Amino acid sequence: MNFDIQSVDTDEPVMVAPTGELILETRNLDFFYGKTQSLFGINLPVERNRITALIGPSGCGKSTLLRALNRIYDLYPGQHSTGRVLLEGEDVLTDRASIARLKARDGHCDVAQSNVDLARLRARIGMVFQKPTPFPMSIYDNVAFGVKLYERKSKADMDVIVERSLTRAALWGEVKDKLNASGLSLSGGQQQRLCVARGIAVEPEILLLDEPASALDPISTAKLEETLMALKSDLTIVIVTHNLQQAARLSDHTGFMFLGKMIEFGPTPDLFSNPRVKRTRDYVTGRFG
Numbered sequence: 001m002n003f004d005i006q007s008v009d010t011d012e013p014v015m016v017a018p019t020g021e022l023i024l025e026t027r028n029l030d031f032f033y034g035k036t037q038s039l040f041g042i043n044l045p046v047e048r049n050r051i052t053a054l055i056g057p058s059g060c061g062k063s064t065l066l067r068a069l070n071r072i073y074d075l076y077p078g079q080h081s082t083g084r085v086l087l088e089g090e091d092v093l094t095d096r097a098s099i100a101r102l103k104a105r106d107g108h109c110d111v112a113q114s115n116v117d118l119a120r121l122r123a124r125i126g127m128v129f130q131k132p133t134p135f136p137m138s139i140y141d142n143v144a145f146g147v148k149l150y151e152r153k154s155k156a157d158m159d160v161i162v163e164r165s166l167t168r169a170a171l172w173g174e175v176k177d178k179l180n181a182s183g184l185s186l187s188g189g190q191q192q193r194l195c196v197a198r199g200i201a202v203e204p205e206i207l208l209l210d211e212p213a214s215a216l217d218p219i220s221t222a223k224l225e226e227t228l229m230a231l232k233s234d235l236t237i238v239i240v241t242h243n244l245q246q247a248a249r250l251s252d253h254t255g256f257m258f259l260g261k262m263i264e265f266g267p268t269p270d271l272f273s274n275p276r277v278k279r280t281r282d283y284v285t286g287r288f289g
């Protein structure tokens with residue numbers, strides 16, 4: 001990879017915040033698997049209608065950070081986070097247990113408890129995983145599934161939602177004549193776009209993607225990337241990727257993580273061509289990782 005490196009100034013973390021409106025933000029976020037701490041004081045600013053990429057060597061905490069954003073970890077006993085996750089300024093860590101942990105950590109806490117509706121939160125912040133995970137049901141039902149959890153729709157309305165979601169996920173043309181076929185009968189790349197369609201059918205504001213192209217061939221990867229670029233006009237995307245070229249091609253902002261810390265965050269072209277932290281430079285030039 002040939003990034004034109006210009007200058008390296010520091011070993012200290014460097015954060016260059018986006019200039020536009022933030023839709024999501026973490027402040028001083030820690031994460032624990034049981035007693036083992038995996039994230040340390042993460043500050044992540046996510047700009048609205050932009051693609052933010054998280055990069056870093058295996059085990060640095062990218063997936064953990066992504067899972068903390070919509071509290072999907074709450075489904076797993078023993079996992080918890082401390083700090084702030086602000087979605088449009090509203091803290092999503094305001095349940096009683098989170099506040100108690102924040103008080104224990106910081107000695108004070110100025111957020112009031114509210115009953116965070118986790119189902120609603122996950123509808124606002126959708127997620128697509130590394131391996132395509134279509135449900136063992138028809139293509140149509142895969143897309144309709146999430147919508148049915150939240151709303152009762154007539155068949156005609158649901159037809160519109162299914163077509164629109166598959167179109168936005170750039171899959172409609174390939175499946176419109178076989179909507180009743182099993183989602184599992186599609187190719188890996190098509191299954192991943194089906195998962196994107198399922199994710200966006202409930203109209204989330206943010207879509208989190210955890211290495212969504214790692215199981216795909218180059219053509220399917222290119223299609224998925226095109227899909228994500230097109231979705232950006234009315235959605236905010238946070239993507240974890242091991243593929244530095246993919247991060248450079250797709251994203252507006254990139255965060256480089258190492259050992260559970262955010263080492264450098266900034267506009268993608270700067271982070272790749274003019275990293276300020278030595279460790280970032282070593283990683284993006286392939287010297288370690």
Ligand SMILES: Nc1ncnc2c1ncn2[C@@H]1O[C@H](COP(=O)(O)OP(=O)(O)OP(=O)(O)O)[C@@H](O)[C@H]1O
Nearest residue numbers: 033036038056057058059060061062063064065242
């Ligand atoms: N379920 C778990 N239980 C305990 N520790 C975990 C669990 N999942 C991840 N970890 C630990 O948390 C740290 C961060 O892991 P994470 O999967 O977030 O890294 P990553 O950067 O996404 O890695 P990769 O690129 O390999 O997917 C690692 O030390 C990992 O061993």
